[in-house]
Amino acid sequence: MIGGSQRMVRRPIAVGLSTASVYPENTEAAFRYAADLGYDGVELMVWAESVSQDIGAVAALVRKYAIPVQAVHAPCLLISQRVWGSDPVEKLERSVRTAETLGATTVVVHPPFRWQRKYAEGFAEQVVDLESKSSVVVAVENMFPMRADSFFGGKDKSAERLRKRGGPGAALSAFSPSYDPTDSDHAHYTLDLSHTATAGMDALELASRMGKGLEHLHLADGRGASMDEHLIPGHGSQPCAELCQQLAASEFSGQAVIEINTQNARTRRERSSMLAQALAFAREHLARSAVAGK
Template sequence: MVGDSGHGQVRRSPRGRKVLVGLSTASVYPENTEAAFRYAADLGYDGVELMVWAESVSQDIGAVAGLVRRYAIPVQAIHAPCLLISQRVWGADPVAKLERSVRTAESLGATSVVVHPPFRWQRRYAEGFADQVADLEQRSDVIVAVENMFPMRADGFFGSKERSAQRLRRRGGPGAALSAFSPSYDPTDSGHAHYTLDLSHTATAGMDAMKLAERMGEGLAHLHLADGRGASMDEHLIPGHGAQPCAQLCRHLVDTGFDGQAVIEINTQNARTQRERSSMLAQALAFAREHLEPGRAASGSPRSHSGGDHDDT
């Protein structure tokens, strides 16, 4: 996937290549990392994206390698511990944590590391972030795909998710908002070699997902397939249950010979039973399989907009 320079453009494959669909271990929260491997194996996912966070197993290469062997499910990608809730995981130095994430990916056979742009208060990290990402890619076959994020919206402090989504639609954007990321929650502002496109984050940010994909171009190497209605809080709905162009984007990726990975990253915290959580994960996988299937892009789909026939309010 990586060019000869180690951090060049992502090579596109001929049309017809199967896009591998993984499961983010975050998708099974509040269940644990092993549960994610079990769901992935039972439902037929191609692998997992390991979210490194407070759970001890997620931080332990040996323990994760044991899960890979037990469930015969590979680790496709590592999500670096850069969430607010994981600021102390693997220490307090974000530079060292990103380096360790790449080395963990190498050890587990993963080909990608997903990382968020730096927070504004991480000044030293922010100043050297682009250079560090490029240097890590120069020294490794692992790509570092910087993810699009979203601002903190003022309407998040007032009213429900439904009302904030309605306000965003009326305004055509998030309105008054403050970005916690440097230099921006849009990683294309910094011009990295590789990107992760998250469709729940585009919803919360009020961004046009298709235009963002165009800006990312061949650097779009990793997809977090989820959905959102434009609420002020990140929703991570099952794809097809929100207002994002999930099906359209998937067809675009197939049409352009996407050579990266798709990962289901949805919120199943409201599932009352394991059976209900499994059903949600199965629905998301079925959507991905349908719309990322080679040949389906040419024949089209009855819906160009993924959320038109759903109402979750």
């Protein structure tokens, strides 16, 4: 622009709520919390609850609460191995079609388990093929190993052990080729900050390796315990604030989703308070300001 400067405002980073964050309450409860607290949308966790598997029922919740589905989490957890059948190839494809129908931009999926040999052999190619035929991004999530110290001592002791030795110690990956999706050079990734804590990974370094492929953030926290914790961001050891600020200052065009564990909430009011605190953290540290350009 001649004779002056142009102000370019980057799109604010949307903050959604994982429906898993309200467990043991149901999918509709997640939509209700999201609407009441001011979330931008939800990430639909597809699992045993029948509503989460029913596109029509979820679409009705979108209309009822005026809350969009930002992302769909494929049913790839151990507890959802039989949801939408037993073929993980078909389940991932169905997840993408579900995202398209609901207007979601992203499908979150874990790396294949080692015992899913056929699926693992063709996983990278399937992700490429699905993305070539759809505007939906398939963002592969970082996971964590099964640590030997999960079998003795509590969370506090295992977190202290990880801190002292600088890593998870004796551990076994259940994922192929590993729990680090950058080992397979996918186009798009989900970064989960609770998983980096359990894996003893450097979250900032992993984000750097993901680079422009970092499309989706599961914003939570952890202290390094042997079991996945999904704490409220700011309540653990992960660089949640620093990472959020880096994303806000970058050209990050994806979205953040609060995925915390609220199972210990004694009342709905307490659960709502936890979800509100996590949202406030995200809003503060993901805030963007105008960027000067020419």
